[in-house]
Amino acid sequence: MTQATYVRTDTIPLGQLVPFPGNAKRGDVGTILTSLCRNGQYRSLVVREVEPDRYVILTGNHTTQALAAHGPGDCGMTVKVGEEERPCGVCGNETWDPVARCEIVQCDEETARRINLVDNRSADLGTYDDQALAELIAGLDDVHGTGYTDEDLADLLTAIEEAAEEEEPPEEQPAPAATPGAPDTAAPATPAAAGDSTPPTPPPPGHVIMTLTYLPPDRDEAARLVSVAREMFPAEGAPEIVLRALRTLTAVLDSRHAHDGVLTVSALLKAAGVEPS
Numbered sequence: 001m002t003q004a005t006y007v008r009t010d011t012i013p014l015g016q017l018v019p020f021p022g023n024a025k026r027g028d029v030g031t032i033l034t035s036l037c038r039n040g041q042y043r044s045l046v047v048r049e050v051e052p053d054r055y056v057i058l059t060g061n062h063t064t065q066a067l068a069a070h071g072p073g074d075c076g077m078t079v080k081v082g083e084e085e086r087p088c089g090v091c092g093n094e095t096w097d098p099v100a101r102c103e104i105v106q107c108d109e110e111t112a113r114r115i116n117l118v119d120n121r122s123a124d125l126g127t128y129d130d131q132a133l134a135e136l137i138a139g140l141d142d143v144h145g146t147g148y149t150d151e152d153l154a155d156l157l158t159a160i161e162e163a164a165e166e167e168e169p170p171e172e173q174p175a176p177a178a179t180p181g182a183p184d185t186a187a188p189a190t191p192a193a194a195g196d197s198t199p200p201t202p203p204p205p206g207h208v209i210m211t212l213t214y215l216p217p218d219r220d221e222a223a224r225l226v227s228v229a230r231e232m233f234p235a236e237g238a239p240e241i242v243l244r245a246l247r248t249l250t251a252v253l254d255s256r257h258a259h260d261g262v263l264t265v266s267a268l269l270k271a272a273g274v275e276p277s
Contacts, residue, residue: 002111004111005105007104014067017055018054018057019061023061027061032063034144037070037145041067045058045059045103046060046119048105048106048112059115067090070091071098074093074096075090075093131211133156164209212242229241229244247271251267251268
């Protein structure tokens with residue numbers, strides 16, 4: 001047998017699961033347990049049945065350790081999701097016998113070893129888009145259960161800003177000197193095409209770059225909305241308009257905590273920086 005064959009998905013007691021012999025990865029069991037308590041077991045272990053009621057763990061060895069560290073029964077811990085208190089994602093704050101959801105496969109010893117190796121190695125070979133990562137983390141109410149801390153996010157944003165400040169536009173290459181007596185064959189200048197590769201203009205002194213990434217339809221909508229807003233603010237660029245919009249949105253969100261929950265048009269205009277006529 002040269003490839004793994006899926007058999008079934010099952011919930012298996014931890015006592016029947018055997019760690020992969022010689023597993024070389026050393027995972028952060030505490031971080032995994034925090035994620036399990038907050039998010040639940042969102043990914044199955046992959047195990048190989050070697051005899052009845054005995055399974056070798058190919059992937060998920062540290063998840064198994066985290067479930068074992070939780071232990072049986074009600075841990076008494078709750079997690080906060082927004083304004084709501086929810087039970088532990090492992091035990092549900094009820095009587096619980098340590099089990100794990102598993103994908104059971106059939107394969108030979110060599111394939112089992114390859115699966116274990118590539119599962120550990122593939123994560124090491126990956127890289128991150130720091131801007132996308134920062135936006136994902138910043139879009140959450142809190143970082144609990146993500147493996148990141150508020151300090152991680154602050155360090156990431158600082159690194160992004162520093163990298164943007166250090167970027168220098170490429171030096172312009174001088175045009176080749178014209179040959180004496182040769183006719184001028186240079187093509188007339190044409191406007192730059194949309195989406196060309198010309199590097200962006202460096203920010204003015206004291207400013208920093210902040211990149212916003214959109215899907216194409218959202219980008220088109222954002223461009224349209226900025227264009228509409230420019231009818232009111234013809235002298236301002238997209239960054240100023242986006243900031244005005246965020247201030248207005250914050251005013252709307254803050255109004256939820258007002259005793260009457262009423263938000264007037266004049267208050268919205270004030271938040272956007274529009275002087276009443």
